[in-house]
Amino acid sequence: MRRPGLRGRIALFFALAGLGGLAAITVGLTLGYRQSGAAQASPFVTAGVVAAFGLLGVIAGIWLLFDENVAKPVIALAARLRAHAHGGTQTPLDLASARWLDDLVPAAAAVTHRLGRSTLDAAEALAERTAELAAEKDRLAAVLTGMPVAVSIMGPGHKLVLYDGQSADLLGQEGPVRLNASIFEYLRPGPIEAALDELHRRGARRASLVAETVSGRVCTGHIRLMGEASGYMLMLEPLDPEAERPLTYDFALLAGRAGAAARDTPLRDLSFVVFDTETTGLDPASDAIVQIGAVRVLGGRIVPGEAFETLVDPGRPIPAAAARVHGITTDAVAGAPDPRRAAEAFRRFAEGSVPVAHNAPFDMAMLRRAGAAPEPPILDTVLISAVVFGGHETHTLDALTERLGVSLLEADRHTALGDARATAEVLVRLLAICEGRGATTLGQLIDEMTRHERIVKALVGEAG
Incomplete structure (x- = not known):
């Protein structure tokens, strides 16, 4: 009890x-x-x-x-x-x-x-962060020495640990590119598995590779084992060698840290997709989505470069009252995907991650009406805030950003991506506090949220 x-x-x-x-x-x-x-x-x-x-x-x-x-x-x-x-x-x-x-x-x-203001605490935190940055820099420097072409690195289970901009362009033609996704969502497994078996059999480190995308396109390149690390590198061509190559990575995935969203999975080992929608109104039964925005949180931080944003054509005029709130007009969504296609694209982006929203029942109802909602479990920052601050507090997004010291540009308010970023910043801080309270796994957090679920009915109008 x-x-x-x-x-x-x-x-x-x-x-x-x-x-x-x-x-x-x-x-x-x-x-x-x-x-x-x-x-x-x-x-x-x-x-x-x-x-x-x-x-x-x-x-x-x-x-x-x-x-x-x-x-x-x-x-x-x-x-x-x-x-x-x-x-x-x-x-x-x-x-x-x-x-x-x-x-x-x-x-x-x-x-x-x-x-x-403690000098000792600041020094310890700085030393710890400096050590982490130095370790990541050394790993990144080692990787960059072998990057003449587009590069992606896989960890245990063939999960993406790193990809550059050229790889994002190549793989993105098959589906949304995201950390911790299986490379086999983009490339057919046969050639890669055969090349890995051959490398292990010969005791070699590098081999030529003829890869094939899931849509049937052929890519030539090389595959290289990552030494003592549990993973391998793919270098695919032909690609533009002058193209910019921003890196998206999380080397902790090489240790197999991130996994399925099981109840006993530590919160810091999970991938979260934090999303928000803008709509024609506030009635899920009759209104429709006009914009979806989302960002990814992995390892207790927002992943740079992994964001989803799309306008949505609701198939009806957008009321002037709604347009005054989010600034999206009927003309602005002309030619945009319809709700079903937009929701399906978002579902693919969110695949393999735990969905998170502020006042999640509303956004999930809108996505279900569009026909492609993410799979549960769903986390709600309203409920997580109630766990942390108590049900008697105010749990609006504005109140949480102020309480937790999150900067929010006015230009980003009431845009799907802007609100998703703000919610993600709030989530990162709330999860850290929950861990300090002893709720360190997904199951423990869900149990805590369930105890506070009754406040949603009272706050659904307040917490948007």
């Missing part, structure tokens, strides 16, 4: 106090009646009822005051301290909301300020 929270324990304390008071009144009146020798008990009963209701009213009033002025501020203070400790938030603590806690909040503010 789960231990009740602070507010529940305080309510239980006052309930027990009320029961104790009622018991004392009952015992006192019973003894008085027996000693008085009175023939009628009604005066004692009347006195008992009045005293009981009076006592319960006083206790209920004190409990409400205590809950509002002590319990809620303590929970809020604990959540903000966790945000500072685990989420990297630098926003100052709200002293006014906890004025009845006397010196506790100023003392906590002093501690967080002191910790934030």
Whole structure:
């Protein structure tokens, strides 16, 4: 049985106090009646009822005051301290909301300020980050020495660990390119598996390769084993050697860190796709999508270069009221994909990742109506915020960005990709705080969210 929270324990304390008071009144009146020798008990009963209701009213009033002025501020203070400790938030603590806690909040503010300025902590964090960057730089430098053509690197399970811009162009003709996706979503497995078997049989490191895309196009190049690392490199040609080659990578995937979205998978080992939609209105039963935007989060960070954005032609005029909110007009979506094609393209982009949205029931309903919603489990930052900050707090996206210190350009508000990026920044901070609270796996987080699911009905209009 789960231990009740602070507010529940305080309510239980006052309930027990009320029961104790009622018991004392009952015992006192019973003894008085027996000693008085009175023939009628009604005066004692009347006195008992009045005293009981009076006592319960006083206790209920004190409990409400205590809950509002002590319990809620303590929970809020604990959540903000966790945000500072685990989420990297630098926003100052709200002293006014906890004025009845006397010196506790100023003392906590002093501690967080002191910790934030601590030279030792800063030095340790800088040294750790510098070591990580140096290690990634060394690995990247080793990879770059063999990059005369478009390059992609696969880790365990033939999952993409790195791809450059040319590889993104080549593989992107077969489907959305994303980290931790199987290379066999883009290239047929036969030639690659045969080449790997041959390399292992001969004890060689590099071999020529004639690869074939899933659509039947032939690509020539080389395949190379990654030495002690568990993976291999593909170098495919012919491609433009002068083309820009921005890199998208996560070398931790070489260790097989990311996997399926099982309940016992650590949160930091999961790939998340954070998405948002803009629509013709707020009724999923009758309105339609006009824009979808999404970004990917992997290893506790937003993956640069992996974003999805498309306008959608809803097949109807976009109401002026909706256009004033998101700036998308009927003329702007002319020639854009219809809802089904756009939703299917997004579903392919999100494949293999855990979908995340702010007020997810609304966005998922719109995608289902379009005919191609991502598969569950679905995470909702409204519910995760309720886990972290409590159901009594405000959980709008604006409130969360302010509370967690996320910068949000006004030009990006009410655009699908802009809101998706803001939600992703919020998600990264919330997940770090959840880990600090002990919810370190997907299953543990889902269980925590389920406990707070009742707030969605109350917040669905507020949290958009």
